[in-house]
Amino acid sequence: xxxxxxxxxxxxxVLKALSEKEMSAFEVLHRISNELDVxxxxxxxxxxxxxxxxxxxxxxTPSVRGAPRKYFHLTEQGKQHFEQLELAxxxxxxRVDQILEGENHE
Amino acid sequence: MNKKTFLSSLKMHLENYQVDxxxxxxxxxxxxxxxxxxxxxxxxxATLIERLGAPKQLAKKLYPKTLKPQGTKGKIIxxxxxxxxxxxxxxxxxYALWHPGWMVYLLIPIVAIVLEGKLKSKDAIMSxxxxxxxxxxxxxxHISGVWHPTWAFFLWVPxxxxxxxxxxxxxxxxxxxxxxxxxxxxxxLLNPSADNLLMLVxxxxxxxxxxxxxxxxxxxxxxxxxxxxxxxxxxxxxGYIVFNQAFDLWVITSLVFLLIPLYLVLRIMQKEKxxxxxxxxxxxxxxxxxxxxxxxxEGWHYSWLFFLLIPVIAILFEGKAPKKRAKGLSFSMGYRxxxxxxxxxxx
Numbered sequence: 001x002x003x004x005x006x007x008x009x010x011x012x013x014v015l016k017a018l019s020e021k022e023m024s025a026f027e028v029l030h031r032i033s034n035e036l037d038v039x040x041x042x043x044x045x046x047x048x049x050x051x052x053x054x055x056x057x058x059x060x061t062p063s064v065r066g067a068p069r070k071y072f073h074l075t076e077q078g079k080q081h082f083e084q085l086e087l088a089x090x091x092x093x094x095r096v097d098q099i100l101e102g103e104n105h106e
Numbered sequence: 107m108n109k110k111t112f113l114s115s116l117k118m119h120l121e122n123y124q125v126d127x128x129x130x131x132x133x134x135x136x137x138x139x140x141x142x143x144x145x146x147x148x149x150x151x152a153t154l155i156e157r158l159g160a161p162k163q164l165a166k167k168l169y170p171k172t173l174k175p176q177g178t179k180g181k182i183i184x185x186x187x188x189x190x191x192x193x194x195x196x197x198x199x200x201y202a203l204w205h206p207g208w209m210v211y212l213l214i215p216i217v218a219i220v221l222e223g224k225l226k227s228k229d230a231i232m233s234x235x236x237x238x239x240x241x242x243x244x245x246x247x248h249i250s251g252v253w254h255p256t257w258a259f260f261l262w263v264p265x266x267x268x269x270x271x272x273x274x275x276x277x278x279x280x281x282x283x284x285x286x287x288x289x290x291x292x293x294x295l296l297n298p299s300a301d302n303l304l305m306l307v308x309x310x311x312x313x314x315x316x317x318x319x320x321x322x323x324x325x326x327x328x329x330x331x332x333x334x335x336x337x338x339x340x341x342x343x344x345g346y347i348v349f350n351q352a353f354d355l356w357v358i359t360s361l362v363f364l365l366i367p368l369y370l371v372l373r374i375m376q377k378e379k380x381x382x383x384x385x386x387x388x389x390x391x392x393x394x395x396x397x398x399x400x401x402x403x404e405g406w407h408y409s410w411l412f413f414l415l416i417p418v419i420a421i422l423f424e425g426k427a428p429k430k431r432a433k434g435l436s437f438s439m440g441y442r443x444x445x446x447x448x449x450x451x452x453x
Contacts, residue, residue: 024140025136025139026139026143026144027143029140039157039159040157041159041160041163041167042167044137044140044168045164048133063139063142065142065146067135067138067139068139069139070136070139
């Protein structure tokens with residue numbers, strides 16, 4: 001998949017995944033990297049940035065193995081940000097589809 | 107590479123950045139738990155660590171803007187303030203060139219930009235533009251004794267944004283800008299009048315159409331923010347010219363243009379829901395004090411000391427900055443880069 005396309009939608013997909021349920025960093029990495037074929041080294045920095053910007057918060061849960069695990073959730077600000085990004089994406093996609101369908105009809 | 111060597115390597119690379127020790131430990135704990143959870147789910151350690159990426163690249167992605175200067179380049183950058191001070195005092199005490207000798211301090215940011223940046227990149231050109239304008243203005247005015255309209259050198263800053271813009275009509279926009287400036291200078295030479303300055307307000311048109319005032323936040327363009335900023339720019343420009351036609355206080359009232367970057371900073375902090383930090387305001391305070399004391403008390407030769415407030419306050423308030431940094435907003439005349447950790451090609 002084109003790298004430029006991926007760059008724009010990873011954040012949207014991460015926010016979508018977390019809007020469905022709380023997830024650990026590994027679970028987010030695993031889901032996004034499997035479905036979008038992106039490098040795992042991209043997702044964790046993104047999670048960290050989103051949390052610093054107030055879109056996510058985490059809760060630590062004790063783990064049998066190693067340090068407590070962080071489980072990420074969307075904040076209210078994160079939900080609003082996700083809705084804005086999703087709207088922007090759907091609008092963009094609809095317009096691109098319109099152009100592509102127009103070329104096919106020719 | 108196994109978990110232990112991966113985390114050791116990551117720690118080593120993170121320590122090259124200006125990062126709190128607590129943040130480094132937090133990141134290492136996070137990666138440790140990621141690896142542990144992957145192993146619990148039956149993934150192969152070596153395969154996972156390979157997919158996590160090289161620790162050096164990870165550190166760069168986590169902190170793309172905070173690399174400590176290293177090696178020879180870093181040493182030159184660190185030594186530049188001392189060299190500038192030595193040169194300044196030699197120029198002043200031996201040749202009575204306190205002014206424009208103070209300009210050697212501009213070597214500090216210039217050397218940092220040249221050594222840390224890529225000279226051919228648009229960012230380096232834009233970063234150097236204010237210094238080019240400042241040096242051109244002061245040297246020309248000092249040698250010729252003509253301060254007006256020599257200040258027109260500062261128009262190089264907005265003009266350079268047109269040269270590097272990606273607008274389809276960039277050469278037309280640059281030409282319109284150059285013609286307007288040339289017309290103004292010609293009128294001013296033939297028939298000096300403060301009214302001629304009103305022509306320069308039109309300069310905002312090619313800048314706006316070229317996208318030089320493009321403001322993005324987290325990749326989403328902020329058109330309302332752009333419109334508000336343009337209105338503020340035009341109002342301040344016209345107000346400044348009209349006011350000074352009556353009161354002739356051009357130098358001291360030029361401080362009103364600081365409202366523009368101050369407005370941008372306050373909007374960012376509002377967007378980030380951060381409390382106002384002293385460090386953000388200190389550059390503005392320093393400039394106001396420098397110009398006010400120099401103008402009202404003719405104290406230019408010591409009012410430059412107010413700029414020392416910037417590093418002093420930064421040191422005093424180090425570590426007290428809000429956890430949420432003002433990332434995600436890109437603005438300015440020509441700067442299009444967003445300060446996100448994902449500004450990399452290998453997504």
